[in-house]
Amino acid sequence: LAVAAGLCLEAGHVVVSGAPSSSALVWAICVLSLVATVLRGVAFSRTGARGLAALAFAPAYICWKIFVARPWKRTDAWVRTRRPSEFDGIGKDDASSRPRGESDRP
Numbered sequence: 001l002a003v004a005a006g007l008c009l010e011a012g013h014v015v016v017s018g019a020p021s022s023s024a025l026v027w028a029i030c031v032l033s034l035v036a037t038v039l040r041g042v043a044f045s046r047t048g049a050r051g052l053a054a055l056a057f058a059p060a061y062i063c064w065k066i067f068v069a070r071p072w073k074r075t076d077a078w079v080r081t082r083r084p085s086e087f088d089g090i091g092k093d094d095a096s097s098r099p100r101g102e103s104d105r106p
Helices: 001-017 024-045 048-067
Strands: none
Touching: 001 024, 024 048
Protein backbone atom coordinates (compact mmCIF):
# COMPACT_ATOMS: atom_id res chain seq x y z
CA LEU A 1 0.00 0.00 0.00
CA ALA A 2 2.87 2.33 0.72
CA VAL A 3 4.29 1.78 -2.75
CA ALA A 4 0.90 2.44 -4.33
CA ALA A 5 0.58 5.64 -2.29
CA GLY A 6 4.07 6.71 -3.31
CA LEU A 7 3.30 6.08 -6.96
CA CYS A 8 0.12 8.13 -6.71
CA LEU A 9 2.01 10.98 -5.08
CA GLU A 10 4.69 10.80 -7.74
CA ALA A 11 2.08 10.80 -10.52
CA GLY A 12 0.48 13.86 -8.94
CA HIS A 13 3.85 15.57 -8.81
CA VAL A 14 4.45 14.81 -12.50
CA VAL A 15 1.02 16.21 -13.42
CA VAL A 16 1.58 19.40 -11.42
CA SER A 17 5.21 20.10 -12.24
CA GLY A 18 5.53 18.37 -15.59
CA ALA A 19 8.66 16.46 -14.57
CA PRO A 20 9.38 13.52 -12.26
CA SER A 21 10.92 14.22 -8.88
CA SER A 22 14.16 12.78 -7.58
CA SER A 23 12.25 10.04 -5.75
CA ALA A 24 10.78 8.62 -8.97
CA LEU A 25 13.72 6.22 -9.28
CA VAL A 26 13.17 4.99 -5.71
CA TRP A 27 9.48 4.26 -6.41
CA ALA A 28 10.37 2.49 -9.65
CA ILE A 29 12.85 0.27 -7.79
CA CYS A 30 10.19 -0.49 -5.17
CA VAL A 31 7.69 -1.52 -7.84
CA LEU A 32 10.25 -3.69 -9.63
CA SER A 33 11.20 -5.34 -6.33
CA LEU A 34 7.56 -6.16 -5.57
CA VAL A 35 7.02 -7.57 -9.06
CA ALA A 36 10.17 -9.69 -8.78
CA THR A 37 9.09 -10.99 -5.36
CA VAL A 38 5.65 -11.97 -6.62
CA LEU A 39 7.02 -13.62 -9.75
CA ARG A 40 9.58 -15.54 -7.69
CA GLY A 41 6.81 -16.74 -5.39
CA VAL A 42 4.77 -17.92 -8.36
CA ALA A 43 7.85 -19.71 -9.73
CA PHE A 44 8.41 -21.49 -6.40
CA SER A 45 4.75 -22.47 -6.12
CA ARG A 46 4.79 -23.94 -9.65
CA THR A 47 1.32 -22.63 -10.38
CA GLY A 48 2.33 -20.76 -13.53
CA ALA A 49 -0.27 -18.70 -15.38
CA ARG A 50 -3.02 -20.03 -13.15
CA GLY A 51 -1.27 -18.64 -10.07
CA LEU A 52 -0.77 -15.27 -11.76
CA ALA A 53 -4.46 -15.19 -12.70
CA ALA A 54 -5.39 -15.92 -9.08
CA LEU A 55 -3.13 -13.11 -7.88
CA ALA A 56 -4.59 -10.72 -10.45
CA PHE A 57 -8.07 -11.51 -9.10
CA ALA A 58 -7.02 -10.89 -5.47
CA PRO A 59 -8.01 -7.17 -5.32
CA ALA A 60 -11.50 -7.96 -6.65
CA TYR A 61 -11.81 -10.78 -4.11
CA ILE A 62 -10.84 -8.48 -1.24
CA CYS A 63 -13.43 -5.89 -2.32
CA TRP A 64 -16.09 -8.59 -2.60
CA LYS A 65 -15.25 -9.95 0.86
CA ILE A 66 -15.50 -6.49 2.40
CA PHE A 67 -18.88 -5.99 0.73
CA VAL A 68 -20.17 -9.38 1.91
CA ALA A 69 -18.90 -8.93 5.48
CA ARG A 70 -20.32 -5.38 5.69
CA PRO A 71 -18.61 -4.49 8.96
CA TRP A 72 -20.47 -1.16 8.94
CA LYS A 73 -23.86 -2.96 9.10
CA ARG A 74 -23.17 -5.33 11.96
CA THR A 75 -25.95 -5.92 14.42
CA ASP A 76 -25.43 -7.14 17.93
CA ALA A 77 -28.52 -9.31 17.80
CA TRP A 78 -27.84 -13.01 18.24
CA VAL A 79 -30.21 -15.43 16.55
CA ARG A 80 -30.27 -18.96 17.87
CA THR A 81 -30.35 -21.70 15.26
CA ARG A 82 -32.17 -24.96 15.76
CA ARG A 83 -30.10 -28.08 16.30
CA PRO A 84 -30.83 -31.31 14.39
CA SER A 85 -32.18 -32.94 17.54
CA GLU A 86 -34.78 -30.16 17.85
CA PHE A 87 -36.49 -30.81 14.50
CA ASP A 88 -39.84 -32.60 14.46
CA GLY A 89 -39.66 -36.33 13.88
CA ILE A 90 -36.00 -36.67 14.77
CA GLY A 91 -34.84 -38.14 18.02
CA LYS A 92 -36.84 -39.58 20.87
CA ASP A 93 -40.37 -38.44 21.61
CA ASP A 94 -39.67 -37.31 25.12
CA ALA A 95 -38.78 -34.10 26.89
CA SER A 96 -35.07 -34.48 26.16
CA SER A 97 -35.64 -34.14 22.39
CA ARG A 98 -37.71 -30.94 22.63
CA PRO A 99 -36.23 -27.48 22.65
CA ARG A 100 -35.79 -26.05 26.11
CA GLY A 101 -38.96 -24.45 27.45
CA GLU A 102 -41.43 -26.43 25.33
CA SER A 103 -43.90 -28.78 26.94
CA ASP A 104 -46.82 -31.03 25.98
CA ARG A 105 -49.31 -28.35 27.07
CA PRO A 106 -50.98 -26.28 24.35
